[in-house]
Amino acid sequence: MFAVAMGLLGLAPLLALRVGRIAALSAAAGCVLLVIVGITAALAGARPVLDLGSWLGFGHSALRADGLAGIFLALTGLVGAAVSLSYAELPPGNWQTGLGAALLLSVAVAIGSDNAFLFLLAWEGITVCVYLIASGGRGRDDLVAGYLTGGLAKVGGAALLAAFALLYAHTHSFSLEVWAHTALPAGTRSLLFALFLACFATKVGVLPLQGGLPAGYGSAPRLGAASLSVALCAGFYGLWRFEFQILGPLPVWCGDALLILGGVTALTGIAYALTQDNMRRFLGYSTVEHAGVVLVGLGVALLGQAEHMPALAAAGLLAATLHVCAHNLSKTLALIGIDRVEQTTGKRTLDPLGGLSRRLPVTALALGVSALTLAAIPPLGGFVSEWFTFEALLQGFRMPTLLSRLLCTLAAAALALTAGLGLLAFAKYYSFIFLSTARAKVEQLREPSRWPVGLVGLGVVILVLGTVAPWEIHALGSGLQQLLGFNPATATITHPLTLGPVFSGFSVLDPTYLSFVLPAYVLLAVLVMRATRGRSVRRQPVRRAPVWVTGSGVELAAVQYRPSAYSNPMRVILRGPLGYRTRVLVTRGRNATAELTLDTRVVLAIDRYLYTPATSLALGISKRVRALQSGRLSAYLLYMLVALILALSLVPILR
Amino acid sequence: MLQWIARGLGKGRITTRYPRHAEAPPAGFRGRIDVLDSDAAPAELTGLCPTAAIAIDRQRRLTVDRGRCILCGACVQAAPDRFAFVAQYETATRTRSALIVPEDRETPLEPLRETLAEQARALRRSIHVRHIDCGSDGSEEWEIQALWNPYYDIQRLGFFLTNAPRHADILLATGPVTSAMRGPLERTWDVMPRPKALVAVGSDACSGGLSDAGDLAAGSVDAVLPVDVYVPGSPPSPIAIMHGLLLATGLLQAVAA
């Protein structure tokens, strides 16, 4: 079945050159099969292998699905299926469909490969697809964003290559199995930790290399952004595989560093998200925020591994994995939904939208579910994973070193702040698109496609993600068994359906119970209200009057808060870190009849202090280097001569 | 902040006990006009009044429209045998015709202060009051604001001020309705949920008062909306407005029952 799945996935990009829809369906079918493969691999311990022999050189390579890969393959399959079905419903063109399918294939190969060179190949495939998707936009800003995404991905690829080269130098093998069992000196481990982190940071969006995410999401055309979010699975998988399993017990400072980095990333991501008016860039920064949360969980796991406390490692790793699942599913759903909104309204920013819930009910519901999950509202899946992350951080008192304990507390505080800001951000996001009165003409809008199977399917999955949390944890636990040495699900799930953070007797959560009781309470309240309504109230007919605007008869939509104004107070509070500036400019006329402009701008520190100087440096160097490529034969002959002399002089030295 | 608290507590009680106990106005207070002798009135009496509140019908009976009277005292000074000031606070009425003095026998009497006190004590719910200025001269606003100061403290009777007409039970309208304020007045009234009551505060609101010419859409509030209680005066004193509010509350309670 594995072979069939990979075969269908491999077929899709080729088909896409001719028939986009069928290619998308083929990719979807492959993804569904992948889900089944992954779940069976995780749960039942089956180890499907697709042997590729030694055709690649660099040793024997195969595609296999062990427990960890099974989890991520299943995740990729789920999101990939939804995205492919969306490609089939609202085809964006053969080129886009082909790129999306190729990205899916690369991600699946990367997750399934057991040979580092195959992984590198697949990673480069992901990079190329990401760059092409991100540069698909028309405007100059979109192209610049595409360059940024591609450049950062290349930086990550370079780091990956360096890490692999280092590992090969130590082990003389490209097999991941071999690497998992070698003992490396601590200094090398630290260096490898940093290199791998740099590579995967560009993919999942961890500071300071997160630029590719918001830029790429914003500039990718149509469903490209949803495809880009599928690539997150590969990034997180890489972190799990390389940092946790292969590099074994890392020194304690690595876990501490991840805690700090995760907390800062989470806060920065959501703070920047509050400043975004572009819908997809907002989701990009939200991904950055959630990547920070995942990193915090991973940090706890690394600390547990370093201190040889498997229960703690399990707590952290389980929390992080749950969060990856919940986040990836809901973010992909959000991006698919936003694509539908953009298709119907033709607008990319929040401002002129509003009141779309009546015209696009299915999209509104789906985006509502995903927004609630991303904002960690009980009893949905996002809440369950945030709860687990907090509980893992609360185990900080078990850490032996004071620094770790302190960092756990600080990370918990940062996470709490992030949760609050996240709620604000998503409330703004959802309300200004779907709720309240329409700010533009919306009467003639309708759902763009009749049967949004992918959207609805994924929406249902996310809706019940919290309810089926115990079964999810069963699957994840058995999948993570090979990493942790034991199945955390037995320790986590105490009574049937009641969850605890691996350590027993600490605290409990029952999301299944909550997901029935909470709606029941709401229903009960409504029934009680109706029953106890006074007689006179029941008899009175309802009279509607327009909204009160201090006696003025203006239209409500013109005097409502605009989305940017809604998040203004938080921007003012965070104005230091955000570099928030406002000024009033006179654009026309003078004195009393002058036309003014209120110019508010946010200067993102990372952009200003890192990306812009780095970009100008890179451009400067490339300009200088371009001078070398003069096109004159004599110059090239000179270069060859110089290279020959250097090589000749190096030979005796190396001897 | 403690000093403010000490300052507030240290002065004893100054709040009026109206309506539980009668509140006597100071001597010489111009509460309302009374007609002492209404028969066989000479025609030139009508010229005394700047707002044409004095009328003499064909039987030479003299009447004064309290809704137009601005209590200037010109008639009292010119003909003290016919007109006199009465130092009285309770001057509100529930019908426009009851504002004509001397009242004829069919005019229904307003409820007594004791009845109003009983109604205020038995108040089961609080009343929310919203104010709208339709074009007043600004003094009625001061008197309405004074209702919430420690001397009158209308909150002890359950009256609260609200900014949202959607939460209001009583609308206090002041001033004659100017053309720019006609739309806002109608909109404010429309947005209030039933049961609701409209109280016209001040002679300008009751009848237009001094406003005959100029930029008015309507002379008085009752030309735009049905008024439930009229509180005449220029401006009416806070206790007169309190009396008017209690009358309006009685109307609301009658509707709710």
Add this chain to the structure above:
Amino acid sequence: MTSATKEQSELWAGLAEDLGAVQEPAPSEERRLRVPAADFDRAARVLKEAGARFVTVFAASTPEPAIIGAFALRGELVVVRAPTDDTDLAAVLTIGDWWPAARWAAQELAERHGPRPANRSKKRLLTAPDADLLDRHVSGLDVFTIPYGPVRSGIFEAIQFQIETGGEDVPRVQTRPFFKHRGREQRFVRLRPDKAVYVAERVAGIASVAYASAFSQAVERALGAPPPPRAERWRAVYGELERMACHLDVIAKEAETAALYVGQARFQILKERVMRWRSRLTGSRFGRGMIVPGGVRFEGAMGLDELLGEIDAFEVDLRRDRRLFVGTASMTDRLVGSGRLPRALVEDYGAVGPLARGSGLSTDARHERPYGDYKRLGLQVITASEGDAMARVNVRFRELGESLRLLRQSIDQLRRSNGELQKRLPTDGSGSAFGWVEAPQGELVIWVELRDGLLERVHIASPSLRNWALFDHAFPRDVLTDFAFIEHSFGLTPAGADR
């Protein structure tokens, strides 16, 4: 004294020659010049160069239709009269384009008396505001317009502010008055002055005494019949009591806005005490029905010794409450730095009253052109230099003290002397004159034209209209939540502005 008047007359002679103006006979402290209509603008420029403050511009009707501009210059009212009929009003009234202080007055004049140009929509008239129209002058991602008014939160008079804001910052505020225009100026026509004073009292009810005094003074100056000194003393007493009530009202409103409710209650108590004094003195809580052209109607009905005793007790309470108010940091924090008006701006707009005095100007009608009892009382003009809301509140606090001092002086004089209260005015006199008074909001100037004992034309230059124009510039660095503090610190009344 003589050298000053000699210097003045040389100045006027020079000005008259400069402008090609003809000096006309005028009552004291007025200087009337007649210029041809085309030179009106130039005359205004010359006067501005000489340091005059703009007061008002309006259309008069006797002896012929004309535009009259009034300017305050060195203790005199310069009245520039330009005969014209309404047809070339727009050409004459360019004064609003370059003199900010004149903009609203000129616009009102043009809209009410000028011809209607063919393409003028009814939309943007200053004098006929439409509550349903929304202004957008500021563009930006955050910015939206809040049309605050005309039915405002709380018990306030009707006026609309179009606030364009991004939520916190306020780049632009546009004040739209004239929702309460009742045509009071027309109401005066063909009334006798003794009846018309009741109309004057009810133009702006919270400043009834000031309006009645200014109107009576204008009539008395037009007929050349000043009131008896005892009446002037009573007028000063009522005027200062009214000033105290208005200032206490402003301070109570500031306390309420800062949620300092005990402070609000204390100042409301003080204000109620002043209202009750007036009620006992005159029978009306606002002091109405007492001041008439010719003098005052009756003696105050309260014992003067008793009044002095109550004033002493009042002053003790006021001092203590003031000390608490100024010492409450949460209160003064909201006022300090809010609504800063630089002195140059205030001068440009010709602002008057505590507003101008809070920004360092010493504009006070009682001091520039002393009238009534103020010729004999020693007045101290209170100023502050910071120009923010705290400065304006401080000016009001100190003026309260000054009013108490003046009250004591006047009441003492009343106790010690006797005299008639009212002089009979000629019943068929004719004439025209200005009357002025320092109302609690600022300098109030009323123009009156009498013919055969009946009023022909009355024009009111209210301080509220002149000062409201400055409100749009009072938000340089403030946020939306400071709006109420700045508005209350202006202490103006829309009824006076709209008439």
